[in-house]
Amino acid sequence: MVHIKYILIDEMSFIGQNVLENIDSHLRQAFPQSAHISFAGVSMILVGDLGQLPPVNDKPAYASNRRAKPLWEEFKIMVTLDKIFRQDGENIQQQRFRQLLTNLRDANPQIDDWKLLMMRTPTNIDVGSNSEFENVVHLFSTNDNFQSHSLVNGALGYVQKIVYKPGSAPPDPPTYVMVDFDNYLGLPFEDHHPNIVPITAIQKGITLQLPLRLAWALIIHKSQGLTLPKATIDIGPRERTRLTFVAVSRVKSLEGLRIMPPFTYGCYEKMKKGRQLAKCKAKENRLKLLEDN
Known part of the structure; x- marks a missing residue:
């Protein structure tokens, strides 16, 4: 913790008031010499789009009336990335689709x-x-x-092979499962199949489980x-x-x-x-004004 200077958090729309307050509290505990400053003086960088889904079972940090409100107000610099990569393309169909998504995003x-x-x-x-x-x-x-019915929770792939120890068979647990991940960018396990990754079992209490779920x-x-x-x-x-x-x-x-x-x-x-829509737009406008200035 001593060497932490920046904390980057993706999917900022999911950050609720409880999460923001907990981050602040833990940082103040980790850096007692700066406990009088928000986030203990550590630079916070939030990445994402407030126009996406709000947090589950929590109030958005920007809509809070608690300690999260002044914490949110600490964010005073915004950088807008205006190039859309997922739906890129300059044909008429793609332009029309991007406009549709813009209208959806703006609740228009x-x-x-x-x-x-x-x-x-x-x-x-x-x-x-x-x-x-x-x-x-x-x-x-x-x-x-x-x-x-890079790897992170939620990564999607296809099971290619289930590998057992010699002499073992179901219902014995496999040694590992070979999964083909389309977006895997790590070191290849097999040179001729660079996207295939072995997933091994993990211990959960007294149970051995494979961290896979039908998707x-x-x-x-x-x-x-x-x-x-x-x-x-x-x-x-x-x-x-x-x-x-x-x-x-x-x-x-x-x-x-x-x-x-x-x-x-x-x-x-x-x-x-939508709930909190007006507050979200007001907070976005505030950040936009800060960016323009």
């Missing part, structure tokens, strides 16, 4: 955007294209909607930060704050998206009434 629903999204429902996609979505990840609004489906919160080649999304019975934006923006193009089931424009329009 447009009926033409909704109509465009509804063209990606199963009844409006041709049979051949529909078949391409049979084995893609399905994004749901909550866990209640599905059964549980034919994810909740939209879990998908934030991921880039998916294709996805089927279900936003549920109502548009929760920023939910549709995060779900739709996981794919690189509109052709990589299937919406199932369709939702009404009335549901889509309710994003304008």
Whole structure:
């Protein structure tokens, strides 16, 4: 801890008042000589987009009325990155998709955007294209909607091989499982298969477990930060704050998206009434003014 000068936190929209206050408290404990200063004088760098999903079971730090409020006000420098890489491309379709995402991000629903999204429902996609979505990840609004049928939690891959010790077989635990991760950038385990990584079992209490879970489906919160080649999304019975934006923006193009089931424009329009939306926009405007000045 002694040598820490900067702390970088990604997915800043997930930071709630409890998390920010706990970070501040722990830093003051770690650096008692600077305990009178916010974050004990350590430079905090937050990365992400306040227009994405808010924290779960907590109030956003920017909307707090507690000690987190003055802590949030300590952030006075903002740098905006205006190049979109996930949905890059200068053809008309990509430009239109980026504009749709901008409107979604700003909670500015447009009926033409909704109509465009509804063209990606199963009844409006041709049979051949529909078949391409049979084995893609399905994004749901909550866990209640599905059964549980560099590497970090949430990384997606495909099991290629299950390896046992000589003479062992199920139900004995495997020695390791070979998983093919599309975005793995580390040292290769096998030169001819650089994306395949051995995943070994870990001890949890008295149980030996493999840290793998079937991922034919994810909740939209879990998908934030991921880039998916294709996805089927279900936003549920109502548009929760920023939910549709995060779900739709996981794919690189509109052709990589299937919406199932369709939702009404009335549901889509309710994003304008999202909780904490006005406070979020006010905080963004404050940071924008600081950036401009």
